Amino acid sequence: MTESDQLRFWRAQFGNEYTRRGTHAAAHLRERAALWAPIIAALAGAPPTSILEVGANIGNNLRALRQLTDAELFAVEPNAMARDLLITDQVIPAANVHDGHAAAMDLPDAAIDLVFTSGVLIHVHPDDLAESCREIHRVASRYIACIEYFADQPREVPYRGHAERLFTRDFGSFWLDLFPDLETVDYGFIWKRLTGHDNLTWWLFRK
Numbered sequence: 001m002t003e004s005d006q007l008r009f010w011r012a013q014f015g016n017e018y019t020r021r022g023t024h025a026a027a028h029l030r031e032r033a034a035l036w037a038p039i040i041a042a043l044a045g046a047p048p049t050s051i052l053e054v055g056a057n058i059g060n061n062l063r064a065l066r067q068l069t070d071a072e073l074f075a076v077e078p079n080a081m082a083r084d085l086l087i088t089d090q091v092i093p094a095a096n097v098h099d100g101h102a103a104a105m106d107l108p109d110a111a112i113d114l115v116f117t118s119g120v121l122i123h124v125h126p127d128d129l130a131e132s133c134r135e136i137h138r139v140a141s142r143y144i145a146c147i148e149y150f151a152d153q154p155r156e157v158p159y160r161g162h163a164e165r166l167f168t169r170d171f172g173s174f175w176l177d178l179f180p181d182l183e184t185v186d187y188g189f190i191w192k193r194l195t196g197h198d199n200l201t202w203w204l205f206r207k
């Protein structure tokens, strides 16, 4: 796959500026932990021993997950500055930080128990979405989680003054329609008004 305009955007200046703005203040990590609490609870019967975040940026989900699970943590991230921070801040070991993107990950089939995205599929062009989901599905052995903006119908939304950089839809249905071997474990809504996050929808699927 040739690299998309969206991916180049995240690898270059926009991605660097986004990464520099990132904060992992304690209050922010508490909000992340609260977001993950119901997902981790839904996994309680058969918890993952390895978790991969695709598009981890500075690793705020991984930092929260470190407190919530004993699973070994991995990241795939296209932006070099963000990958460096994951390593220098010791979020996860350097060997577990991979240069790549959702549609191209240098990991074997079924390598990781739980693979997830958070605010990443929204930045994948609709033409590349199925290929990205196929790659995530290939690497995940037991679970896939998806935390993204929801819309009933696919639509593009202006993103920080840029066109063609944010696309929302019913990602849960996209996953289920593409992969008949997935079943929904649980899903939920994170309400901006009470949580400190944007309005997010999460899905947890079992393979």
Ligand SMILES: C[S@@+](CC[C@H](N)C(=O)[O-])C[C@H]1O[C@@H](n2cnc3c(N)ncnc32)[C@H](O)[C@@H]1O
Residues within 6 Å of the ligand: 006, 007, 010, 011, 015, 054, 055, 056, 057, 058, 060, 061, 076, 077, 078, 079, 082, 100, 101, 102, 103, 117, 118, 119, 120, 123, 124
């Ligand atoms: C909005 S940030 C979300 C960061 C993090 N997942 C979170 O929830 O805080 C999007 C991240 O995904 C990365 N990214 C963009 N396109 C990607 C793709 N196609 N595959 C994997 N990561 C991507 C960006 O470099 C950036 O770090």
